Amino acid sequence: MHWFTKNTDRVYAKTKRAMSRVVGILKGKKRLDEATLSSLKSALIDADLGLSLTDEAMAHLQTVCAQGVDEDATLLETLKAFLRGFFQPVKPLSESLMPVVLVVGINGAGKTTSIAKLARYYGEQGHKVALASGDTYRAAADEQLNYWADAVGAVFINRPDTQDPAAVMYDAYGTAKQAGATLLIADTAGRMHGQQGLMDQLKKVKRVLGKLDAKAPHEVWLVLDGSLGQSNVTQAQLFHEALGVTGVVLTKMDGSAKGGALFSVAKMGLPIRFLGSGESSEDLQLFDPKVFVDEVFA
Numbered sequence: 624m625h626w627f628t629k630n631t632d633r634v635y636a637k638t639k640r641a642m643s644r645v646v647g648i649l650k651g652k653k654r655l656d657e658a659t660l661s662s663l664k665s666a667l668i669d670a671d672l673g674l675s676l677t678d679e680a681m682a683h684l685q686t687v688c689a690q691g692v693d694e695d696a697t698l699l700e701t702l703k704a705f706l707r708g709f710f711q712p713v714k715p716l717s718e719s720l721m722p723v724v725l726v727v728g729i730n731g732a733g734k735t736t737s738i739a740k741l742a743r744y745y746g747e748q749g750h751k752v753a754l755a756s757g758d759t760y761r762a763a764a765d766e767q768l769n770y771w772a773d774a775v776g777a778v779f780i781n782r783p784d785t786q787d788p789a790a791v792m793y794d795a796y797g798t799a800k801q802a803g804a805t806l807l808i809a810d811t812a813g814r815m816h817g818q819q820g821l822m823d824q825l826k827k828v829k830r831v832l833g834k835l836d837a838k839a840p841h842e843v844w845l846v847l848d849g850s851l852g853q854s855n856v857t858q859a860q861l862f863h864e865a866l867g868v869t870g871v872v873l874t875k876m877d878g879s880a881k882g883g884a885l886f887s888v889a890k891m892g893l894p895i896r897f898l899g900s901g902e903s904s905e906d907l908q909l910f911d912p913k914v915f916v917d918e919v920f921a
């Protein structure tokens with residue numbers, strides 16, 4: 624149960640604070656005048672909702688106002704429903720004997736730490752989890768993943784003799800199967816997304832996994848640093864275009880993240896799966912759109 628409750632306050636606090644002006648402006652209101660519209664716009668942008676989503680939200684509220692807001696509804700409820708509508712339902716993990724989750728994202732987004740959290744979470748759900756160390760660029764990456772694998776009781780797989788992450792994954796797949804793993808989570812390098820080389824390399828990893836199991840990787844999860852705000856939208860577009868992202872983990876929600884950007888990422892059609900709320904392996908929350916929207920607009 625702690626997956627839902629631990630650090631709840633920390634996760635929502637910043638976003639809640641960022642949205643408090645929006646709440647103040649819309650609570651109890653059924654009509655928008657010019658002054659309200661202008662302060663609402665700046666409050667939404669300050670909360671990191673992004674310009675285009677802010678404009679869409681405002682246009683939606685104006686349309687609703689023009690039609691007349693339902694008797695028992697307010698503009699705050701209207702906005703909440705509008706934003707909730709962007710969240711995609713999260714599908715359960717594939718029922719394959721050993722689903723493979725490829726974890727991608729830029730340097731420092733929190734991939735390795737999130738993998739530790741995911742390994743712990745799915746371990747507690749009854750999976751035998753194996754972690755493959757596919758970040759062959761950063762010298763300490765192996766060591767860091769090995770540490771976390773030991774800490775959360777996962778199988779650690781690496782290949783220090785090669786720089787080719789596709790070769791690591793090819794072997795890791797077999798090794799994990801042999802070890803009886805029921806879930807393989809693969810760490811990858813995170814050099815800047817602008818580097819075509821990184822995307823090409825990640826595509827190669829995907830292709831190689833696909834040769835071992837036509838459906839692998841079953842998931843490509845993008846780890847985004849929540850404190851980076853709207854720049855996450857550009858990152859998500861690049862990774863999604865190259866790799867077909869199937870889920871998002873938003874980290875550092877306990878830090879300076881305002882959280883508004885999460886709506887823009889959701890609007891791209893990418894399911895938000897988890898929120899990271901700290902540096903330990905239990906600082907993870909299953910993402911629930913209803914809870915999130917209710918909490919941050921409370």
Ligand SMILES: Nc1nc2c(ncn2[C@@H]2O[C@H](COP(=O)(O)OP(=O)(O)OP(=O)(O)O)[C@@H](O)[C@H]2O)c(=O)[nH]1
Pocket residue numbers: 728729730731732733734735736737758761764812813814874875876877878898899900901902906
């Ligand atoms: N406060 C906080 N810190 C986090 C969270 N997730 C990760 N971190 C920290 O962010 C830093 C980077 O995390 P890593 O997991 O090493 O990031 P990475 O994406 O694997 O980075 P590279 O291996 O360099 O590509 C570390 O100091 C983590 O402890 C989180 O949810 N909250």
